[in-house]
Amino acid sequence: MSSTVADALDHEHDDHGPTKGIGRWLFSTNHKDIGTMYLIFSLTMFFIGGAMAMVIRSELAVPGLQFVHPEFFNSMTTMHALIMVFGAVMPAFVGLANWMIPLMIGAPDMALPRMNNWSFWILPVAFGILLSTLLMPGGAPASGWTMYPPLVLQTGDAFPFLIFSVHLMGISSIMGAINVIVTIINMRAPDMSLLKMPMFVWMWLITAYLLIAVMPVLAGAVTMLLTDQFFGTSFFLAAGGGDPVMFQHIFWFFGHPEVYIMILPAFGVVSEIIPTFSRKKLFGHDSMVYAGSSIAFLSFIVWAHHMFTVGMPLTGQMFFMFATMLIAVPTGVKVFNWVATMWRGAMTFETPMLFSLGFVFLFTIGGFSGLMLAIAPADIQYHDTYFVVAHFHYVLVPGSVFAIMAGAYYWLPKWTGHMYNETLGKAHFWLSTIFVNLTFFPMHFLGLAGMPRRIPDYSTQFADFNTIASIGAFGFGLSQLIFVWIVVTAWRGEKATDRVWEGSHGLEWTVPSPAPWHTFTTPPKARIAQEAFE
Amino acid sequence: MHENRSLTGRLLVLAAAMFGFGFALVPLYDVFCEITGFGGRTNATAAVVEEAPDLTREIRIEFMTTVNSYAPFELSSDVSSMTVNPGKMYFATFTGKNLSGENKIAVARPSVAPPAASEHFVKIECFCFESQEFAAGEERAMPLQFIVDPELPDYVDTITLGYTFYDTARAAANNPL
Numbered sequence: 012m013s014s015t016v017a018d019a020l021d022h023e024h025d026d027h028g029p030t031k032g033i034g035r036w037l038f039s040t041n042h043k044d045i046g047t048m049y050l051i052f053s054l055t056m057f058f059i060g061g062a063m064a065m066v067i068r069s070e071l072a073v074p075g076l077q078f079v080h081p082e083f084f085n086s087m088t089t090m091h092a093l094i095m096v097f098g099a100v101m102p103a104f105v106g107l108a109n110w111m112i113p114l115m116i117g118a119p120d121m122a123l124p125r126m127n128n129w130s131f132w133i134l135p136v137a138f139g140i141l142l143s144t145l146l147m148p149g150g151a152p153a154s155g156w157t158m159y160p161p162l163v164l165q166t167g168d169a170f171p172f173l174i175f176s177v178h179l180m181g182i183s184s185i186m187g188a189i190n191v192i193v194t195i196i197n198m199r200a201p202d203m204s205l206l207k208m209p210m211f212v213w214m215w216l217i218t219a220y221l222l223i224a225v226m227p228v229l230a231g232a233v234t235m236l237l238t239d240q241f242f243g244t245s246f247f248l249a250a251g252g253g254d255p256v257m258f259q260h261i262f263w264f265f266g267h268p269e270v271y272i273m274i275l276p277a278f279g280v281v282s283e284i285i286p287t288f289s290r291k292k293l294f295g296h297d298s299m300v301y302a303g304s305s306i307a308f309l310s311f312i313v314w315a316h317h318m319f320t321v322g323m324p325l326t327g328q329m330f331f332m333f334a335t336m337l338i339a340v341p342t343g344v345k346v347f348n349w350v351a352t353m354w355r356g357a358m359t360f361e362t363p364m365l366f367s368l369g370f371v372f373l374f375t376i377g378g379f380s381g382l383m384l385a386i387a388p389a390d391i392q393y394h395d396t397y398f399v400v401a402h403f404h405y406v407l408v409p410g411s412v413f414a415i416m417a418g419a420y421y422w423l424p425k426w427t428g429h430m431y432n433e434t435l436g437k438a439h440f441w442l443s444t445i446f447v448n449l450t451f452f453p454m455h456f457l458g459l460a461g462m463p464r465r466i467p468d469y470s471t472q473f474a475d476f477n478t479i480a481s482i483g484a485f486g487f488g489l490s491q492l493i494f495v496w497i498v499v500t501a502w503r504g505e506k507a508t509d510r511v512w513e514g515s516h517g518l519e520w521t522v523p524s525p526a527p528w529h530t531f532t533t534p535p536k537a538r539i540a541q542e543a544f545e
Numbered sequence: 546m547h548e549n550r551s552l553t554g555r556l557l558v559l560a561a562a563m564f565g566f567g568f569a570l571v572p573l574y575d576v577f578c579e580i581t582g583f584g585g586r587t588n589a590t591a592a593v594v595e596e597a598p599d600l601t602r603e604i605r606i607e608f609m610t611t612v613n614s615y616a617p618f619e620l621s622s623d624v625s626s627m628t629v630n631p632g633k634m635y636f637a638t639f640t641g642k643n644l645s646g647e648n649k650i651a652v653a654r655p656s657v658a659p660p661a662a663s664e665h666f667v668k669i670e671c672f673c674f675e676s677q678e679f680a681a682g683e684e685r686a687m688p689l690q691f692i693v694d695p696e697l698p699d700y701v702d703t704i705t706l707g708y709t710f711y712d713t714a715r716a717a718a719n720n721p722l
Contacts, residue, residue, distance in 0.1 A: 122549045189556045197548050227560050231567025246571060249654050250613065250711030257574045261567060324660050 029528055037132075040124035041528060042109045045131050047426070049106030050419070052134060054495070056098030057412075059142070061488050063091040068450075072481035074471050084467035085153035086145070092156035096273065097180045098138050100407065103415045104276040105130070105187045108215050111422060112191060114519035114526060115209045117200030117535040122193035130186040137179035144169035155465060157262055158233065160247040160255050164240050174237045181226040188222035191215055200518065200534050206300065209517050210293060213300050214279030217307045221268045221275070224311075229265040232258060256321050263314035271310045274374075274406060275303055277414030278345055281367040283517070284421050285349050288364035289356025290514040295348040302341035302348075309338045319390045328387040335385035339378065346375055361512070362436030366417035369409055369444050377405030380455065395465075398458025404451045408487075409444070416443075416494065423498070424507035428525030431501045435493055442490035449483030598632035599695045605629075606693070608637065609707035616712035617645035618679070620653070623686075631695040639672060639687045641710065643679035649712060652676045653687075656707040665694035666704055676713055 029035045029044065039045055066087045070078050079087070109127065113120055121127045144151040149167010152158070158173070166173060195216050199208070208216075235246040236258070245251025247258045278299075286293045293299065315323060315331040323331075349371050358364070380402040384390050393399060416439075424430050453476035458464075462473045469477065507524040522530045606629055608622035619642040629635050643649050653673040657663040668674075672687035679685065693704070 123553060126553075185560050189553055189560070192556060193549050193552045196552060223556055223560050224563050227564035228567040228570075231564050231570075235568075235571075249709065250652060250713060252654075254574070254578075257571065260574060261570050264570070322658075322660070 038128065040120070040128055042113050042121045042124070042127065043426075043526060043528065045121075045127050046106045046108075046110030048131055049102045049109055049134075052131070053099050053103035053106055053415075054498075056094050056102070056138065057491070060091050060094035060099055061491065063087045063094065064484060065488055067091065068481040068484040070467050071469070071477050073478060074469055074474050076468050079467070081467045082150055082153055085155075085465065086151040088465050089152045089155055090141070090145070093141060093152075093177075094138070095407070096156065096269075097177075097184075098134070098141075100273050100411050100415070101184060102134060104215075104218070104273075104411075105184075107211075107276065107280065107415070107418050107422075108187075108191055110426065111418075111519060112194055112212055112215060113198070114425075114522060114530060115212050115517055116195065116198065116203060117518050117531045118194055118198035119529065119531050121190050122198055123190045126186050127190050130183045130190065133179050133183040133186075137176045137183065140172050140179070141176040144172050147172070157259075157266070158236065159262075160236060160239065160258050163236060170240060171237065174233045177233050178230055181230045184222050184226045188219035188226075191219040192223075195219075200531075200536070202536060206297060209279075210282035210296065210299055211276070211279035214275045214282070214303055217303050218272050218275045221272050221307055221310065225265040225268040225272075228261060229269075232261040232265065235261075256318075259318045259321060260314065263317045264311070266317065267314040268307070268310040270403075270406070271306055273411050275306065277370065277374075277411045278303065280414045280418040280421075281349065281370050282345075284363045284367040284417055285352050285371075287421070287512050287514045287516070288361060288367075289353045289358050291352055291356045292516075293348070294351035294354075295344070298344055299348055302344040305341040306338060309334060309341070313338065316385055316387075316390070319387050320394045332385055332387040336382060339382055342378055346371060346378075357514075359513075361420075362431075362433060362440055363417045363421035365437065365440040366413045366420065369440065370413040370417060373409030373413070373444075373447070374406055377402055377407075377410055380405060393458060395463055396458035397454040397462045397464055400464050401451050401454035401458055404454070408451065409447050413443070416440075419494075419498075421512075422519075423501055424511045425519060425522075425524050425526055427501045427504075428507055428523075429501055429504035430507050430511075431497050431504055435497050439490060439493040439497065442493070443487060446483045446486035446490055450480050450487055451483075453477075453479050453483075598630045600630050602631055602695075603628050604631060604693050604697065604701070605703045606635075606637075607703060607705045608639075609705060610639065611707065611709045613709060613711045616651065616710050617649065618643060618651055618710045618712070620708060620710040629693055631693045631697055634669065634690065634692050637689045637691070639689060639708065640684065641672075641677060641679065641687055642684040643682055646681050648681055649679050650676050650714065651679060651710050652713050653708045653710055656709070658705045658707070659701060661698050662701050662704045665697040665701075666706065667692045667694055673708060 029041065030038070036044060036048060039048070066079060067084065070076070070084055109121065112118075147168045149169060152163070152166050152169050152173045154163035154166060158177075163173075164170070195208070195212055235244070238244040239246050239248055239253070245253040247253045247255045249255065282293055282299060313331055313335045315327065316335045319328060319331070360368075380398065384393055384399065384402055420431060420436055457473050457476050457480075460473065462469055509522065509524055510520045511524060512520075518531075518535060519526075521535065605626060607626045608624070610620040610622055612618050612620055619640075621640050623638045623640060627635065627637065639653075641651060641653075643651075655668075655671070655673050657666050668689065668691050670688060670690035672689065677685075677687065697704075
């Protein structure tokens, strides 16, 4: 960094403390502050998206139209998905990455701190734009988060705002991903080779490459929608010689890697937690890396399994079916490695471990329903039914969201310097687990019985299971308030030690709790630190 | 710092390249559809009339017509289906009508199923090759001249040919700018 006038005027420069007031957050280049902002933003979006889910479940609690107009219902399903995917799950993982990656690899900060500030502050703008569409003539986007044309082109005034907010989310993700890669590649502690990196760092490295590879493709697809609507192109308009099915191909070329973007960091989080509470090393560290990389590679060649029903040559269906099923192999490697890590371990069941175990068990259920959906001839029955809704909620809620919760509990003492309330944490876990199953398990039966997704009303034969799902959804939503309470009260808990957990290992546990504003200003000896814990 | 900058630069180039790749998928998709017949693409290349048509084989051709929901037209085929021999030339007639009180330009988009048949269904002359101008209320017959290529795979015994009528002005009218 060259010495400039700005540096000379910066009187904070010497004491290295945070600036006071709002400026600390607005102009922050500190990975911990930015990580905190990402996590708070994500939690806020989780509740906004969750409130929309409550609207959906209220309407579906009993047959008939009771609370909202069908158009608004469609807006709710669309906005719920966009907010949860881009506003809750992805920023939560970026927040964990910001906080933990520099601490885990012994770097003083992220490699590109100013870009880091931009990546974060673009997000509230993007979601401000997206949420403002709720007040626009024609209503918020209602075509489903997949934005299929020609339906999405019937969106009212919200349409260009939808496109621009997606662009901004993409720019934010790409900048965040670049930052993660540069940090991991260039700023590791000198004696930490790539294969010695913690699993969370590894999974994020793979995720970051996926983000850079596919977010621009989504940006391209929505740009084509924009020009089709306003500038007379016909990428997807049949009248002008375009093909709406092509949008589905381009979208899912992004969309399938996107689902792994939301699950690979989750794999990383539980791969940190399970060894800690099993008091053993992670079983098959290197095979975990190869399995993660294989999943990332395969994610690029399976996209058309989302669109078996649009019509495809038989050979195409066979290819996408078998390629999809192949993903079960590396995923199975991971699940068995977690189980093998626990095998004969001295296990204890603190809240992070409970959420991780819930993750392994319930994510696997979602994986199995994914295999069922991969069977091309069977998918024709399942397509666009509640079976699909059950499937992706199983991999995303007790999958990604449980892993985020597990990570939050696991690292919260390191962030705040205090232990959270363990009793409430366990209550949060058990209530979440019971209600998440109550919500989503009946949806499998609804889907197999033929209930279509994205409808505000349904035939009376689906009534009882929907009521159960709605009760579960409200229970799950309310249970999350316990989490907020735990986080808010975490500052007055018992003082946390530096190592926090008896079985923890890795560089992040060598710094004090709470982690000081600046850490690892001189690179640590990673190997010595790791051996000290063995 | 230098290392960070150069890696950042390379990753930005990768992101830009992937943005370009998204657009490159458009022509790639076209090529893919031409080759596989995916997406109901029809063969637009002229074919030679077979000297000796294969009279032993009969193929059923079914016609389907649809009108885009925004287009003020009617479109129908004069016969709903016909039985043909591969290698022989056939004629069919479709009737289009402008239901609106103003002059309109319609465009017909063909689609062939199953995909395996698409490259073997050869249109010699088709009203879908160019846009069709209709005066207000005009009704008009439009010709189709086609051959089924004897190379058609054995397992195909029925070919469905669909046309959808679109209003070309609609795309512009749809545009609020």
